[in-house]
Amino acid sequence: MPPVKKIVTWLLVIFMLYAIFTSPGDAANIAGSAWDVVANGVTNVGSFFDSLIARG
Template identity: 55%
Template sequence: MRPELPTAPPGIPPPTDDTNRTKEPIVHNVKKVVGWLLAAFLIYAIFTSPGRAGDIVHTSWEIVSQGFSSLGSFFDAVLNRG
């Protein structure tokens, strides 16, 4: 059971449990930096070997489309339509 937070006088906001408040900006900044690094790497990979990058995109698309097709077949089998 959580202990009750003390009440504040009228006109003053009640205290909050902000133990994770200091961690949120750090995590947000780390995610932003990792995102920019990933984007920079992708641009570098596309410019240095566009043929290989195209092959990767094509293969990835085939994997995703095959996954959706398999998912559809599964639900058809579950619903006894296939």
């Protein structure tokens, strides 16, 4: 059986490079949106734990 994880990873890398080279503006917008989602998630988790500590 071929290493499926390695094949999928290479396909994903190739697709990302293709997306960046064909439309760099759209790729940058997607990356910025993904970063915003991650940053907001971390902020919300921090706020959740801060509120738990404040109630104790």
